[in-house]
Amino acid sequence: MLLKDYPPHPALRDLVQCYRIVHFSFEVADSLSFKAYPPKPELCLHFIVKGDLHVATPDQDKIPFPFHMALIGQQTSVMPRYTMGDFLNFQIVFHSSSLFRLTGIPAPDLANQIVNAELIFPGIKCFFEELLYADNYAGMLTIGDRFVRSLLSRRKMEMDPVEAAIKWMIKKDGLVSLDWLAKEACLCTRQFKRNFHERMGVNPKTYARLLHFIRAYNTRNANPGWDWLKVAVDADYYDYQHLVRDYRTFTGTTPTSFHLLEQESPECKLGLADAVYKERFKPVSFF
Structure with a gap:
């Protein structure tokens, strides 16, 4: 397995x-x-x-x-x-x-x-x-x-400044201003938002929240003994309520309820989860 x-x-x-x-x-x-x-x-x-x-x-x-x-x-x-x-x-x-x-x-x-x-x-x-x-x-x-x-070998286009800005946003877990990203892509904010949506399928604000949420999700999985306030602080949330808001947006339930579901996952039942959780807690490098 x-x-x-x-x-x-x-x-x-x-x-x-x-x-x-x-x-x-x-x-x-x-x-x-x-x-x-x-x-x-x-x-x-x-x-x-x-x-x-x-x-x-x-x-x-x-x-x-x-x-x-x-x-x-x-x-x-x-x-x-x-x-x-x-x-x-x-x-x-x-x-x-x-x-x-x-x-x-x-x-x-x-x-x-x-x-x-x-x-x-x-x-x-x-x-x-x-x-x-x-x-x-x-x-x-x-x-x-x-x-x-x-x-x-059959790609439609090369990497451009928009994609480079998006990857920087991902590296920073969404904690970077939209105006700064647009400037790095040499576009006005409206043009950057349009290009971003075409490439990502969602708008920049939603994607930034998703990056923030998954950081908290991985943090909690890797550190199940932490209380939720510590998870929120470590994941750079302003407070616990902001973390709850993102969990409700992306999972439809509270942080505690969703991680109870996580314990029913096949990787948990088969004893594979701990190593995966620790690995995903590390920062992602794109280069």
């Missing part, structure tokens, strides 16, 4: 945040294991190599994940997922602004959507078939690098 994030080749790190391998094995093959996935500052390409994945609809009905190769756009709310049996999911986690550079697809078209990856990435099925027959995890990582290189 494994849940681990791996860095891509150094030449690909401005496009890909990490490769994520999720390999769960449950003793009762037909039992569903629940995970309330919070929104994160990432776009994720999923390859379901083994097993079954279900997602919950807005009406809370469980439906099978619609595609073996799927791109999930920028989430702004919780997406409940259920795994079962011998489950293996290889993920390519893109930096949120990178996909626009690679494909030219406006990010709002993908936000909160599960999209058939074959409609976006020609030839992706060949890479999926390679993953099916990979001998080990290392082989999967090599295939991932090769796939991203193939995207790089």
